[in-house]
Amino acid sequence: MLAVARMTANAPAAQAKRAATQRRNAEAAKKWRPESLPDWLTEKSYRSNIVPRLTTVHTSEVARCLGSSESYAAQIRTGQRTPHPRHWASLADLAGVIAP
Numbered sequence: 001m002l003a004v005a006r007m008t009a010n011a012p013a014a015q016a017k018r019a020a021t022q023r024r025n026a027e028a029a030k031k032w033r034p035e036s037l038p039d040w041l042t043e044k045s046y047r048s049n050i051v052p053r054l055t056t057v058h059t060s061e062v063a064r065c066l067g068s069s070e071s072y073a074a075q076i077r078t079g080q081r082t083p084h085p086r087h088w089a090s091l092a093d094l095a096g097v098i099a100p
Contacts, residue, residue, distance in 0.1 A: 060073075
């Protein structure tokens with residue numbers, strides 16, 4: 001069973017899909033400008049204000065907001081991973097965090 005899953009995950013179609021996702025994410029990160037973030041939205045405010053409130057949001061909603069997998073969204077939701085700053089404002093909205 002594990003061998004079948006491994007073969008599926010490494011099949012050319014799966015690799016192409018991962019490559020396309022990586023290209024899209026790299027392009028979005030390249031186009032993003034730090035000055036587009038509000039002054040109050042720093043890494044410190046993300047961690048202290050947004051991450052704690054994300055625990056009340058369903059993982060599927062976080063995944064939809066980020067356009068990511070649910071496993072990655074779960075890591076974001078629990079603070080194990082920090083998403084690219086271009087996602088912080090969307091996550092703040094999702095978590096109901098209002099600018100001070």
